[in-house]
Amino acid sequence: AQKITQTQPGMFVQEKEAVTLDCTYDTSDPSYGLFWYKQPSSGEMIFLIYQGSYDQQNATEGRYSLNFQKARKSANLVISASQLGDSAMYFCAMREEGSNDYKLSFGAGTTVTVRA
Amino acid sequence: EAGVVQSPRYKIIEKKQPVAFWCNPISGHNTLYWYRQNLGQGPELLIRYENEEAVDDSQLPKDRFSAERLKGVDSTLKIQPAELGDSAVYLCASSLAIWTEQETQYFGPGTRLLVL
Numbered sequence A: 001a002q003k004i005t006q007t008q009p010g011m012f013v014q015e016k017e018a019v020t021l022d023c024t025y026d027t028s029d030p031s032y033g034l035f036w037y038k039q040p041s042s043g044e045m046i047f048l049i050y051q052g053s054y055d056q057q058n059a060t061e062g063r064y065s066l067n068f069q070k071a072r073k074s075a076n077l078v079i080s081a082s083q084l085g086d087s088a089m090y091f092c093a094m095r096e097e098g099s100n101d102y103k104l105s106f107g108a109g110t111t112v113t114v115r116a
Numbered sequence B: 001e002a003g004v005v006q007s008p009r010y011k012i013i014e015k016k017q018p019v020a021f022w023c024n025p026i027s028g029h030n031t032l033y034w035y036r037q038n039l040g041q042g043p044e045l046l047i048r049y050e051n052e053e054a055v056d057d058s059q060l061p062k063d064r065f066s067a068e069r070l071k072g073v074d075s076t077l078k079i080q081p082a083e084l085g086d087s088a089v090y091l092c093a094s095s096l097a098i099w100t101e102q103e104t105q106y107f108g109p110g111t112r113l114l115v116l
Helices: none
Strands: A010-014 A019-021 A032-039 A046-052 A064-069 A074-079 A088-096 A110-115 B005-007 B010-013 B019-024 B031-037 B044-050 B053-056 B065-068 B075-079 B088-095 B111-115
Touching: A010 A019, A019 A110, A032 A064, A032 A074, A046 A064, A046 A074, A074 A088, B005 B088, B010 B019, B019 B088, B019 B111, B031 B075, B044 B065, B044 B075, B075 B088
Parallel strands: A010 A110, B010 B111
Antiparallel strands: A019 A074, A032 A046, A032 A088, A064 A074, A088 A110, B005 B019, B019 B075, B031 B044, B031 B088, B044 B053, B065 B075, B088 B111
């Protein structure tokens, strides 16, 4: 079964506007971490933000914030004040502590294109 | 601080030929991962090392793939012989050996392999 679902294959956003990227996850493990990565055309996966399953507050890192709704099993990424350099592929990933394999399970990704 | 280094960045080979990829993790990171990313998909774990020990290679196609991490630092991933379906981006990642759900993996730029 798919552990991470990203339903938006591609999105367009106007420069300086905010964009929300959807991510839902599936796990029975009570302890897990959720990550967002950015992958520009150069190919490198760049870590953006982390949310722990026990964290009471939504994570924020500069222009990135994570809208964590545990009951709905969603962890949407919000990028505020979009810049042209934000154009990239964005991946949501999860790591389950109980799995003992410590691997990241990735979604299929969402392509974001920022328009001037 | 230098990030994860991978080489080569690009490789084009004919099927049935061997190929090798090299990774140098972030200094001090004991855990090293090799992922394969097919076009339009998220990365999938091939193998994970804790120091020089391969602790999870369940997803590594062992008939043609091999990996090593001598001295617990650099790592090499080899394919012999390569098949058309091996065309993908091979990503190396590293992290500190902290076994929690918060352990962040940092990725290299990847090697784009094309098998003709």
